[in-house]
Amino acid sequence: MKKITKAVIPAAGLGTRMLPISRTVPKEILPIVDRPSMEYLIREAVGAGIKDILIITGRNKEAIENYFDYSIEYKDTLEKKNKEKELADMEEVCSLANIYFLRQKEAKGLGHAVLCAEKFVGEEPFAVLYGDDVMVADTPVTKQLCDVAEKYDKAVVGVCEVPYEDLKKYCSMKTEKQYDERTYLTTDMVEKPQTKEEMFSNLAILGRVVLTPDIFDILRHTAPGKGGELQLTDAMKELAKTKGVISYKYEGKRYDMGSKLGFLQANIETALKHPEIKDAFEAYLKNLYDELF
Numbered sequence: 491m492k493k494i495t496k497a498v499i500p501a502a503g504l505g506t507r508m509l510p511i512s513r514t515v516p517k518e519i520l521p522i523v524d525r526p527s528m529e530y531l532i533r534e535a536v537g538a539g540i541k542d543i544l545i546i547t548g549r550n551k552e553a554i555e556n557y558f559d560y561s562i563e564y565k566d567t568l569e570k571k572n573k574e575k576e577l578a579d580m581e582e583v584c585s586l587a588n589i590y591f592l593r594q595k596e597a598k599g600l601g602h603a604v605l606c607a608e609k610f611v612g613e614e615p616f617a618v619l620y621g622d623d624v625m626v627a628d629t630p631v632t633k634q635l636c637d638v639a640e641k642y643d644k645a646v647v648g649v650c651e652v653p654y655e656d657l658k659k660y661c662s663m664k665t666e667k668q669y670d671e672r673t674y675l676t677t678d679m680v681e682k683p684q685t686k687e688e689m690f691s692n693l694a695i696l697g698r699v700v701l702t703p704d705i706f707d708i709l710r711h712t713a714p715g716k717g718g719e720l721q722l723t724d725a726m727k728e729l730a731k732t733k734g735v736i737s738y739k740y741e742g743k744r745y746d747m748g749s750k751l752g753f754l755q756a757n758i759e760t761a762l763k764h765p766e767i768k769d770a771f772e773a774y775l776k777n778l779y780d781e782l783f
């Protein structure tokens with residue numbers, strides 16, 4: 491397989507689980523303490539050696555684009571105030587990668603968002619980072635998946651073990667063969683299985699995949715699935731059945747920034763490690779705990 495040099499970040503969804511804030515602030519730009527979640531995703535892709543990144547956006551998502559743009563007003567002000575650290579930080583963020591933006595004109599599903607990336611991707615394998623999933627890991631999760639894709643010369647889906655009662659929300663993997671403790675060959679999958687009999691395994695796709703360009707032909711003839719949306723999992727299922735895909739149990743912690751609980755967990759855990767506030771925040775949490783429990 492060719493080296494993976496491109497990533498696509500779908501970020502055009504309406505974020506109904508994060509209403510009402512998502513009507514005006516895209517969930518993909520919600521802060522984790524002081525940095526938007528999208529910056530974590532860009533850094534993760536860059537950490538996998540990827541420099542060309544396409545973000546699929548939609549109406550009311552301009553804040554994402556603005557964040558990665560240079561700001562002359564801030565540059566002048568920070569220079570005048572001798573805030574060198576903040577200035578260097580802004581310059582670094584604005585030059586992390588070549589970031590491209592494309593609008594998905596209607597939120598017709600994750601599969602449709604990925605199909606919008608066809609021209610950008612061309613004939614190469616590419617990584618997909620689901621725009622509302624933030625991963626914290628020693629080795630960037632996208633790098634873990636790219637390494638596996640390149641080794642096995644196949645598309646790879648990042649999976650986690652999910653309790654059976656939660657599998658209803660996710661896509662369950664049929665594993666045919668195990669290569670090592672983290673790596674399986676997958677030949678089928680089922681989206682949002684409702685009964686235990688329908689579930690293949692407790693391994694579910696969560697947040698990251700590496701796809702081969704043949705996914706675009708499949709997406710083009712895939713019928714709208716659950717919710718009337720073009721589901722990426724329906725297309726990946728066909729890829730799994732025809733060519734096989736690898737399920738890789740990645741190492742890392744996932745925060746679902748598209749949910750209220752995930753957003754809070756990401757903030758609290760990051761605040762406890764943040765150099766500027768960790769001591770004060772820890773003292774605050776301890777006091778609060780004593781007061782409440």
Ligand code: UTP
Nearest residue numbers: 500501502503504505506507597598599621622
């Ligand atoms: P989700 O299913 O979590 O996004 O898709 P959603 O539809 O916005 O969520 P809810 O259920 O209404 O809260 C995962 C990622 O795919 C993007 C989303 O922006 C999110 O980052 N997405 C989803 C698109 O880019 N386009 C779509 O049509 C749907």
